[in-house]
Amino acid sequence: MNKITNWVGQNLVLNIEKVAHGGIFVARHDGRVVFVSHVLPGEKVKAQVFEDRGGSFCRAEPTEIIEPSPDRVAQVWKQAGPGGAGGAEFGHIKLDRQRELKADVIEEALDRMSGIKLRPVVEPVPGDDENNGLGYRSRVQLHVDEAGNVGPYRERSHEVIRVKDLPLATEDIRDLEFHHKNFQNVKKVEIAASNTGGTQWRIDGKVKGDERLIERAAGRTFRISGGGFWQVHRGAADLLANTVTSMAATVGFDKAAQNLDLYGGVGLFSGALAAKFGKDLEITSVESFRQATDDATLNLNDLSKAKVVCAPVERFLDKHLSEKSTARNSSATIVLDPPRSGAGAKVVGRLVELAPKHIIYVACDPIALARDLKSFIAGGYRLAQLRAFDLFPHTHHVECVASLVRD
Helix, strand or coil: CCCCCCCCCCEEEEECCEEECCCEEEEEECCEEEEECCCCCCCEEEEEEEECCCCCEEEEEEEEEEECCCCECCCCCCCECCCCECCCCCCCECHHHHHHHHHHHHHHHHHHHHCCCCCCCEEECCCCCCCCCCCCECEEEEEECCCCEEECEECCCCCECCCCCCCCECHHHHHHCHHHCECCCCCEEEEEECCCCCEEEEECCEEEECCEEEEEECCEEEEEECCCCCCCECCHHHHHHHHHHHHHHHHCCCCCCCEEEECCCCCHHHHHHHHHHCCCCCEEEEECCHHHHHHHHHHCCCCCCEEEEECCHHHHHHHHHHCCCCCCCCCCEEEECCCCCCCHHHHHHHHHHHCCCEEEEEECCHHHHHHHHHHHHHCCCEEEEEEEEECCCCCCCCEEEEEEECC
């Protein structure tokens, strides 16, 4: 067996095998796995190792593409790529191939972590193909260095890099040209643009521009305070809301049941369900972030039977289960849109105990989703439908919506 030595600085000739979770690709050299960024399966490349902590793998980035893939294109963000600005790690890949790679990741995660044999079709947001997946980001975060320069971080570092353009951002954000400005004694600039024409920016947390953004989605109006969460892709809120309501209708939605909207944010899914099934539906939106809860209270105030609760989801479910007269309802629908880390064992366990008829799980990380699906299936649920959406073109991120039914 070859003795493993530190390979940092070495240039290796590698054949790229497949994509891995996180936007990196897998090659092998002398019995070790080498994770390589900015390449494609089937390519032969020369790559320099930049991280090697011993063990079975190391990390590298390409210095030469010896045999390029036919799916390789010019990087859509000229200042991204190896050693450049982070945030467009798939920008060198044709859009349709990006979606195939994301489907590869979902398929492998489902199989490996939950035993589900399923390959979803990763669907584009309408209009993205015509725009080559550009100009979609309605939320952008930039950083400021000690010299006052504004820009994204260089990948794998906290070094601010000056950029000429922000091609993934919406036109409203690009027109503000914050990436061409200079600031003093500032660390972060966060910019948001709504689909009704509003713009807002926060400089180290202080709100400038419009105090509250107005978004239209699912036939309703949503007000979002400074820093409040809203989907990044300008078309994502409508697409996800329509998917959730469609899944609810397919299984059957009982608007008199004790329906829940967990990690409910500013009330998008509660509002969408009301627009679909009637304003008199019973639903409780649960969110731990106070500002989002206040926004949800305003956004759902025309729904006579809707409740908004500010609490951690796990704590809310504990209380919900303890109230025996109201805790269990076999006809309920529960929507959950947890953070990237997923719902986790405790929340999944409480939902299984609660035993609603239908669970709709909105997930931004396929690994976390697959892990939680395994627990739901062990708890008596069946995966009735799974859809995947390319809400983050030119990055490795992908969104999934899963419909789980207790038969």
